[in-house]
Ligand code: HEM
């Protein structure tokens with residue numbers, strides 16, 4: 001159970017594992033699509049699909065535990081900003097894998113977990129090297145969604161890290177140390 005002076009091991013572990021994968025997948029996603037590094041696509045898709053399971057567990061855990069209570073009374077603007085950023089982060093982490101699977105699965109490119117096929121590729125009979133979308137509309141929604149949500153999520157992550165560093169370095173409070181698993185009841 002999360003407590004105001006100490007977060008549970010589950011909350012801490014889920015936060016950092018999902019955070020590292022989201023940051024890693026965002027960097028790989030941007031690099032592979034801008035530089036057209038094709039061998040990274042199946043790796044990005046496999047890890048993104050697998051991490052979706054952990055993301056769902058994290059969301060259920062967070063809903064059951066409620067948000068961690070602030071360690072002290074923050075300024076009103078900080079409370080509002082951190083609520084908006086936390087909601088954007090958690091919603092973005094759910095929507096990124098969903099939009100990615102929509103783009104790849106419905107787009108005819110297929111989804112596989114390191115070679116183990118989940119959704120078959122779908123090819124045009126006349127141009128066998130071209131993927132044929134099952135639905136052009138939904139594949140487009142997935143593709144645009146994945147890109148737009150990626151930029152919103154990356155902006156939220158930058159704000160979030162800046163906020164965590166502000167608490168740690170400028171305010172010198174225990175917000176970051178609590179997320180690192182420490183008991184901060186004495187501070
Ligand atoms: C779990 C979290 C995920 C994150 C944070 C993430 C992040 C990103 C980012 C930042 C990009 C570059 C922006 C763009 O072109 O859309 C990207 C591209 C891409 N992602 Fe993901 N992704 C995730 C999951 C997935 C999944 C599950 C799939 C498919 C099964 C997928 C398939 C793709 C593909 C195919 C591209 C290249 C799009 C293009 O070339 O235009 N992603 N991803």
Ligand code: HEM
Nearest residue numbers: 015019022023062068086089090093157161164175176179
């Ligand atoms: C180096 C990167 C990161 C640092 C230093 C960091 C730090 C923190 C800290 C200190 C808190 C506690 C805030 C509080 O007590 O009010 C927190 C909470 C949170 N962080 Fe991060 N974080 C990082 C990356 C991420 C990423 C990449 C995501 C998601 C995409 C994320 C999502 C969240 C969410 C949703 C919360 C709310 C509490 C929870 O659900 O566990 N964080 N983070």
